[in-house]
Amino acid sequence: MSSPANLVSRMFHDMSLQSLAIAGSAIFVLVHLVPWLVDKYNLRPYPGPLLAQFSDVWMGWAALRGRRSQLVHELHQKYGSFVRIAPNHLSISTPDALSLVYGHGTGTVKPDFYNAFVTIQPSLVSSRDRAEHTRKRKIVSHIFSAKSVVEFEPELHKFVEILLKQWETMYQNALKGMQGGEGENEWKGKDGRLWFNCLPWFNYLAFDFIGDLSFGEPFGMLAAGKDTAPAAKDIDSAMKSIERGDTSSIETIEIPAVEILNGRARYGHPIGVLPKHWRPIVGLHPTYSKGSEDVGAMAGMAIVSVAKRLAKPSERNDLLNKLSGAKDEHGQSMGREEITAEALGLLVAGSDTTSHSIAAIVYYITRDLQVQRKLQEELDAHISDTGPVSYDLVKNLPYLHACINEGLRLFSTVPIGLPRSVPEGGMTFMGHFFPEGTILSVPSYTTHRDPTVWGGDPGDVEFYRPERWLEADKETLGMMNKAFIPFSVGPRACIGRNIAMLEMVVAIASVMYEYDFVLEKEDQELQFKEGFIKRPLDVRVGIKRREHL
Structure with a gap:
């Protein structure tokens, strides 16, 4: 039986906990209610989810669900062109807003959201400082010009050829009634076709190609038919080894790079939309801590690849060679750490974005047999040999480009509205004034579905x-x-657009010229998951060699 003193102590203890809970709740309410009352950004008149008026939690929830672009699209359908999606964030769905938010000379900058994607140091893709971004872009812009990118076609052909040979081997075995592979790479033969998931193979193609361009050698995914790449076991010690010029001491492990890159994208988006002071706490949750590990693993992958490449100087015409020799307007070249960060940025931006686009476009073409036949008739009129297709033969084919553009319209790999912060002095658009610090974005998912642009019938x-x-x-x-x-617009638009288009045009033309495609299930819908990048979950098809080949 408790003594009176213990009872009194417990009572005060319970009162203390209760007081702390009340005080904590009061502080939480005040932290979110006071900014709403003050309305620093003049956003209270704009409609949107009730929670989004007071807290970033709604955006975090939408991002974590992997449906932010769709949810924001539904809000625009309900409320119109202006929707408040966070206390200081307004989504504007009209295409006229693109030049305001992303255009040249507007002064908008990337907000803190992009810090969630920085590992080694800010790269061209993630840099928020306008002067630093301008410096980086001047160094690398000529590397990605249309003229320069064509020089990379022979390298692309090597990997498209490996892809076609792998498919042909599986196809010939499928005709014998064989089956093989495991997991997402499982395949089987039935009804004279090879039935398999083509998405992983496009992932391998994109990773090997961008790896070869960035680091001087591929990761070997296509040849192995497997998602695998070397990465540094410990990033800090690896970076010190690079600084010392001693790359032989770097310990490596094999990682599933495609899987890890997907995890990195799933982590960066929902953590990035939350306030900076929330991130360390939220990051302790298993969902986020795993994503943080993936971020580190991708950095380790870039570190190993750059170290191997720099340890063996080469005259190869790859991006790393160009980055190493490039100088800014003051004659300063990039250091090893900056080169590594840029190489990682190129790898991340140029791999799954392209492969997911190719897979989605193949799905759309396959779903409509009339579209597929029309495309193949156009290809037949300009191509005579099997194997990787020459870019010169197909770069101006109207229906091929219409198929690609339409696929990119419906399946933009970055479907969210990329956020920009209003500069000093504020901005005015359509009679609406936005003060400094307001976050604005134009969602590509919604813009690509604007009936005033793409058709009068919403369906x-x-x-x-x-x-x-x-x-x-x-x-x-x-x-x-x-x-x-699909590649954004303005000074921060995707600098790798020409490489992506080269890869999409050659890969899609090559596989569609050689094979007839059908979906595994006639009513098969394209399932996807959305992080910062939107990715198909699988694209299961049946292929057979076209009869006239």
Whole structure:
């Protein structure tokens, strides 16, 4: 039986806990209520989820669910062009806002959101400082020009050829009734076709190609038919080894790079939309801690690849060689750490984005047999040999590009509205004034479905119809091109656009020329997951060699 003293002590203890809980709740409410009352950014009049008016939790929840772009799209359908999605963040869905938010000379900057994607140091992709970004872009812009990118085609052909040979081997075995592989690479033969998931193979193609361009050698994923790449076991010790010029002491492990890159994207988006002071606490949750590990693993992958490449100087025409020799306007070249960060940025930005786009476009073409036949008729009129297709033969084919553009419209790999912070002095748009520090974004998912641009019938905008790019009159086509932003727009637009288009055009033309495709299930929907990058979950198809080949 407790003594009176113990009872009194427990009572005060319970009161203390209760007081702390009340005080904590009061502080939490005040922290979110006071900014709403003050309304520093003048966003209270704009509609949106109730929770989003007071807290970033709504954005974190939407991002964690992997459906942010769809949820924001539904809000725009309900409320109109202006929707408040966070206490200081306004989403604007009209294409006219693109030049305001992302255009040249507007002064908008990348907000703190992008710090969630920085590992070694800010790269061209993640740098928020305008002067530093301008410096980096001047160093590398010529590397990614249309003229320079064509020099990379022979390297691309090597990997497309490996892809086709791997598929042909599986196809010939499938004709014998064989089956093999495991997990996502499982395949089987039935009804004279090879049935398999083509998505992993496009991942391997993209990783090997960008790895070869960035680091001087591929990761060997295509040859192995497996998601695998070397990475530094310990990043800190590896970076010290690089600084000493001693790359032989770096310990390595094999990692599933595609899987880890997907985890990195899933982590960066939901953690990035939360306030900076929340991130260390939220990052302790298993969902986020695993993502943090993936971020480190990707950095380790870049460190090992750069170290191996720099340890063996080469005259190869790869990106790392170009980065090593490039200088800024003051004659300063990049240091090893900066080169490593840029190489990681190129790897991340140029791998899964392209492979996911190729897989989605193949799905859309396969789903409509009339589209597939029309495309193959166009290819047949310009191609005579099997194997990797020459870019010169297909770079101007109208229906091929219409198929690619329509796929990128419906399946933009970055479907969210990329955030920008309003500069000093504020900005005005359509009679709306936005003070300094307001976060604005234009969601590509919604912009690519604007019925005033893509068709009067709201249902038509969700339909894959390449013909819309060929039937449009000059005025309509101009509106479509203005609203078409798979690579974003303005000074922070994707610098690797030319490489991505080269890869998509050659890969899609090559596989579609050699094989007839059908979906494994006739009513098969394209399932996907969205982090910062939108990715298909699988694209299961049946292929057979076209009869005239």
